[in-house]
Amino acid sequence: MRLSEHSYRTVSAVRGPLLFLNRVFQARLGELVNITAPDGRALTGEVLKLSADQVLVQVFGGTHGLDTKTTTVRFSDAVMRAPLGPGCLGRVFDGSFRPRDELPMFVPEKSMPVTGAPINPVARAHPEEFIETGFSAIDGLSTLIKGQKLPIFSCAGLPAREMTDQLLRQSRLPDGGPFVLVFVALGLTHFEYQFYRQTLAHMQSRFVAFINLADDPVVERLLAPRLALTVAEELAFQQEMDVLVIMTDMTNYCDALREISTAREELPGRRGYPGHMYSDLASLYERAGRIHNRKGSITLLPTVTMPEDDITHPISDLTGYITEGQIVLSRELHQKGIYPPVDVLPSLSRLMQYGIGKEQTRQDHRELANRLYRNYAKGCDLRRLEAVVGRDGMLAEDRHLLDFADAFESDFVHQGETRRSMTETLDTAVLLLEKFCEVAK
Amino acid sequence: MDGKVISISGATVRVDLPDLKIGDRVFVGQDRLTGEVVRLEGETATVQVFEENRGLGIGEPVQSAHSPLTVQLGPGLLGGIFDGLQRPLRRLKEIGGDFIASGLAPSALDFEQPWIFRPSSQTGAKLLRGATLGCVREGHLEHLLPLTEEGTLATLTEGEIRLDQPIASLEEGPSVLPWHSWPVRRARPFKRKLSPETPLITGQRCLDFLFPLLKGGVAVVPGGFGTGKTVLEQTIAKFADVDVVVYVGCGERGNEMAGLLDEFAELEDPLTKRPLMERTIIVANTSNMPVAARESSIFTAVTMAEYYRDMGLDVLFLADSLSRWAEALREISAALEEMPGEDGYPTYLGSRLSGFIERAGVVETLGGAVGSLSMILAVSPPGGDFAEPVTQACLRVAGAFYMLDTRLAHRRHFPAINWKQSYSLYGGVAKDHFVGKHPHWTELQARCTDILQREDALREVAEVVGMEGLQDRDRLLMRTAEQIRLDFLCQNSFTDDAYATPDMTIVHIARLIAEHDQILSALDQGKILDELLKEIKDAAL
Numbered sequence: 014m015r016l017s018e019h020s021y022r023t024v025s026a027v028r029g030p031l032l033f034l035n036r037v038f039q040a041r042l043g044e045l046v047n048i049t050a051p052d053g054r055a056l057t058g059e060v061l062k063l064s065a066d067q068v069l070v071q072v073f074g075g076t077h078g079l080d081t082k083t084t085t086v087r088f089s090d091a092v093m094r095a096p097l098g099p100g101c102l103g104r105v106f107d108g109s110f111r112p113r114d115e116l117p118m119f120v121p122e123k124s125m126p127v128t129g130a131p132i133n134p135v136a137r138a139h140p141e142e143f144i145e146t147g148f149s150a151i152d153g154l155s156t157l158i159k160g161q162k163l164p165i166f167s168c169a170g171l172p173a174r175e176m177t178d179q180l181l182r183q184s185r186l187p188d189g190g191p192f193v194l195v196f197v198a199l200g201l202t203h204f205e206y207q208f209y210r211q212t213l214a215h216m217q218s219r220f221v222a223f224i225n226l227a228d229d230p231v232v233e234r235l236l237a238p239r240l241a242l243t244v245a246e247e248l249a250f251q252q253e254m255d256v257l258v259i260m261t262d263m264t265n266y267c268d269a270l271r272e273i274s275t276a277r278e279e280l281p282g283r284r285g286y287p288g289h290m291y292s293d294l295a296s297l298y299e300r301a302g303r304i305h306n307r308k309g310s311i312t313l314l315p316t317v318t319m320p321e322d323d324i325t326h327p328i329s330d331l332t333g334y335i336t337e338g339q340i341v342l343s344r345e346l347h348q349k350g351i352y353p354p355v356d357v358l359p360s361l362s363r364l365m366q367y368g369i370g371k372e373q374t375r376q377d378h379r380e381l382a383n384r385l386y387r388n389y390a391k392g393c394d395l396r397r398l399e400a401v402v403g404r405d406g407m408l409a410e411d412r413h414l415l416d417f418a419d420a421f422e423s424d425f426v427h428q429g430e431t432r433r434s435m436t437e438t439l440d441t442a443v444l445l446l447e448k449f450c451e452v453a454k
Numbered sequence: 455m456d457g458k459v460i461s462i463s464g465a466t467v468r469v470d471l472p473d474l475k476i477g478d479r480v481f482v483g484q485d486r487l488t489g490e491v492v493r494l495e496g497e498t499a500t501v502q503v504f505e506e507n508r509g510l511g512i513g514e515p516v517q518s519a520h521s522p523l524t525v526q527l528g529p530g531l532l533g534g535i536f537d538g539l540q541r542p543l544r545r546l547k548e549i550g551g552d553f554i555a556s557g558l559a560p561s562a563l564d565f566e567q568p569w570i571f572r573p574s575s576q577t578g579a580k581l582l583r584g585a586t587l588g589c590v591r592e593g594h595l596e597h598l599l600p601l602t603e604e605g606t607l608a609t610l611t612e613g614e615i616r617l618d619q620p621i622a623s624l625e626e627g628p629s630v631l632p633w634h635s636w637p638v639r640r641a642r643p644f645k646r647k648l649s650p651e652t653p654l655i656t657g658q659r660c661l662d663f664l665f666p667l668l669k670g671g672v673a674v675v676p677g678g679f680g681t682g683k684t685v686l687e688q689t690i691a692k693f694a695d696v697d698v699v700v701y702v703g704c705g706e707r708g709n710e711m712a713g714l715l716d717e718f719a720e721l722e723d724p725l726t727k728r729p730l731m732e733r734t735i736i737v738a739n740t741s742n743m744p745v746a747a748r749e750s751s752i753f754t755a756v757t758m759a760e761y762y763r764d765m766g767l768d769v770l771f772l773a774d775s776l777s778r779w780a781e782a783l784r785e786i787s788a789a790l791e792e793m794p795g796e797d798g799y800p801t802y803l804g805s806r807l808s809g810f811i812e813r814a815g816v817v818e819t820l821g822g823a824v825g826s827l828s829m830i831l832a833v834s835p836p837g838g839d840f841a842e843p844v845t846q847a848c849l850r851v852a853g854a855f856y857m858l859d860t861r862l863a864h865r866r867h868f869p870a871i872n873w874k875q876s877y878s879l880y881g882g883v884a885k886d887h888f889v890g891k892h893p894h895w896t897e898l899q900a901r902c903t904d905i906l907q908r909e910d911a912l913r914e915v916a917e918v919v920g921m922e923g924l925q926d927r928d929r930l931l932m933r934t935a936e937q938i939r940l941d942f943l944c945q946n947s948f949t950d951d952a953y954a955t956p957d958m959t960i961v962h963i964a965r966l967i968a969e970h971d972q973i974l975s976a977l978d979q980g981k982i983l984d985e986l987l988k989e990i991k992d993a994a995l
């Protein structure tokens with residue numbers, strides 16, 4: 014163990030976000046380094062790789078302006094840690110945990126390594142209480158459960174931002190207990206940031222936000238979610254709060270991962286994304302959960318914009334392989350003017366069955382959800398037939414199902430700006446099914 | 455003798471420590487992290503570290519364990535949950551807390567727990583390796599304790615024992631402990647392989663009836679995300695008619711492992727009526743646990759499975775998912791800068807995989823009993839596309855292929871087994887077995903397949919002319935096919951229907967087909983389908 018910090022001016026190469034140093038004495042894997050650029054700018058970095066004569070450092074905050082002669086690198090003898098304390102509530106930070114809201118940095122009470130440690134599977138408590146999002150399509154048919162990770166799969170041009178904004182403002186616990194939102198925005202445009210800023214301004218202190226803007230350093234896009242999750246773990250498992258982490262947009266995260274992987278000259282996998290992307294995404298998503306004998310919980314709602322609307326694209330594919338279900342948005346519904354444009358057929362909350370029913374939501378919830386789903390699925394199938402043989406060539410019963418599918422979209426899925434409570438959602442379902450009772454048995 | 459760390463790149467570490475062998479276990483750094491030697495070059499070795507190694511520095515000490523990566527085998531493994539290195543996760547939680555820390559190494563077996571030993575051999579007996587000394591009772595079964603080397607018994611105890619006390623000694627000298635360790639990457643020996651003959655009843659109608667598996671056989675279950683691999687594996691783990699189940703959560707979700715533990719703690723084994731957990735061993739290396747330990751997890755698990763097979767038991771090995779194992783292999787290979795093959799997987803993926811799958815089978819054990827090890831392996835093809843190396847490599851060695859279909863899953867048809875593309879090479883052997891009890895088995899199977907096939911052709915016609923345009927006979931076939939699909943092939947795992955015995959299965963399908971034939975002959979007599987169906991409906995009310 015070294016006892017003091019070491020300083021070096023032995024940078025031999027700078028490549029993309031990477032810095033190569035020679036003749037470093039006893040560096041450690043994952044060690045945090047502080048870098049001073051020739052113009053005095055302060056940066057941080059992390060040791061990725063080391064051998065007897067060379068150390069490879071990944072720089073957070075862009076290597077622009079660094080040189081090989083005068084850049085100084087200080088080794089801190091510590092791994093990257095996130096500062097923690099109640100002062101972070103109600104604040105907006107950037108991807109390196111610097112205040113973005115023009116207020117001074119809060120006084121940390123402690124710090125924790127940003128990578129976290131895996132929850133021992135036997136310590137995990139199985140998720141079983143629901144969170145009310147205010148969207149009928151989600152609450153009614155793909156209920157979000159505390160401790161779950163449930164992504165929203167969107168396409169370019171769909172109102173994922175509006176939905177995220179509403180989720181920030183409208184998510185509630187059924188018992189109204191303390192609830193904190195951790196908002197992570199990756200690669201956000203300034204325009205979008207203005208939009209979210211207004212929302213955050215109205216949220217008082219029940220949030221922590223990490224905003225990485227589109228022109229912020231790419232490496233910070235990888236750091237911001239880890240900082241956010243470290244804060245979430247503190248709030249959930251030490252302060253016993255229920256935390257909802259909203260992460261947007263994971264597509265930007267994965268693109269950053271690809272960019273840095275390329276700079277490291279790693280072997281590219283499918284569509285150029287690195288082979289370890291599954292493990293990397295899992296190291297974020299798996300931090301959601303509940304723990305036996307601890308009160309809080311971390312629930313994770315990442316948004317993914319599927320490139321080319323393709324659900325088999327590596328980003329959505331690997332996300333789907335790690336998360337516990339998915340909420341899928343549909344271009345077709347959006348074009349019909351349905352908001353939120355949730356396509357309930359491919360959407361699924363795998364933990365729903367544990368969080369609904371008599372004790373949790375309402376006794377008839379499961380039955381209602383099944384009936385809505387079944388009849389809507391039939392109706393959608395019949396739309397294809399209708400396109401071929403025409404409405405008149407169809408059985409009366411089938412025409413009725415077609416009407417049901419339309420009504421389901423316009424009365425149940427569509428709700429515009431209004432928030433619906435769980436009871437309102439279920440009542441809407443009852444009403445709809447009563448109206449179509451002959452078919453919707 | 456100690457060596458030193460000379461370079462570090464993620465979990466791949468170079469050390470200068472002489473006299474190592476490939477596969478040797480080493481302890482790396484001040485925290486003594488477990489690693490395995492994967493490459494030797496002169497005086498230096500490359501080591502894959504199995505634990506989180508952030509904070510490791512150049513120059514830290516390295517020690518050899520002078521043995522390969524091993525697991526402990528002895529009484530008390532049943533009911534346990536381990537990580538990919540066989541560290542007991544419950545114990546790890548007691549000493550390390552709710553989050554997994556590096557550098558802790560609690561032992562898999564409990565050396566404090568007393569067992570009652572009942573010898574079945576005598577002093578003076580000349581015994582071969584693998585011979586049975588006696589047994590202890592572990593849960594529902596007689597746990598046979600084997601001799602791990604050959605010799606003449608000098609002493610043999612009886613009654614209460616603990617695992618750290620010898621139960622016997624040999625005239626040749628060594629004393630014999632009731633446990634031993636075994637290298638995970640070496641298959642345990644047996645006398646000879648036999649061919650699988652008995653069906654393994656999964657309780658899934660679709661599988662047992664259309665694509666049966668045999669004890670000692672291997673099935674692969676590929677499917678895109680959300681197609682039901684995990685639910686299927688866990689349901690089979692509950693109901694399969696075997697003595698021991700080894701379940702590996704390989705690179706999958708923590709919540710699923712928690713769910714499995716909770717559920718298995720409450721459920722009972724349908725055969726023995728004892729807690730289900732008593733016949734189960736879980737190996738959990740979730741997706742966020744170290745990648746190298748994920749790679750070793752399936753070997754850790756299969757070695758424990760073989761150990762119970764060697765007692766003459768039927769063991770079922772379930773892995774979810776083998777793709778995550780293959781990806782771990784790929785990550786390790788990439789870190790070693792090996793030449794990549796298809797999709798970046800190392801070129802030895804196929805041989806490594808078949809070497810592993812070959813550990814399944816029916817064997818005559820060294821002790822002379824017959825034991826079986828069956829495997830059901832989930833595969834998660836990227837993008838749900840089956841033309842990828844892992845699925846293809848599995849297909850070459852597996853005897854049954856249960857293809858899960860994303861379209862069926864989206865319609866909530868579960869288990870989403872595609873009945874057209876799935877197959878079982880064990881069908882012939884299984885049939886011989888079933889026909890003895892159910893003479894119509896083969897005929898019904900053929901009828902069922904035929905109806906489902908004809909439905910496809912008819913559906914195409916119906917898409918053009920509408921159901922109205924079909925003849926009564928064809929509409930009847932569509933109706934029966936729908937019933938077979940929704941009522942017979944679908945089986946919701948979360949209801950009482952989750953499990954069906956072969957008797958129930960055959961009665962079920964026979965009833966559907968008999969009704970079909972009945973209506974068909976009525977149609978032949980000139981009756982109208984809609985009226986017939988209405989009669990049936992009214993009768994049901």
Ligand SMILES: Nc1ncnc2c1ncn2[C@@H]1O[C@H](COP(=O)(O)OP(=O)(O)OP(=O)(O)O)[C@@H](O)[C@H]1O
Nearest residue numbers: 333334363679680681682683684685868869946947
């Ligand atoms: N036999 C079944 N009965 C009822 N529901 C099922 C069944 N199989 C799957 N499901 C439903 O499908 C969901 C997804 O299943 P599962 O978790 O097994 O998928 P998977 O193939 O393991 O996906 P992944 O690759 O992402 O792990 C379940 O949460 C459940 O809602």
Ligand SMILES: [Mg+2]
Nearest residue numbers: 683684706774
């Ligand atoms: Mg699964």
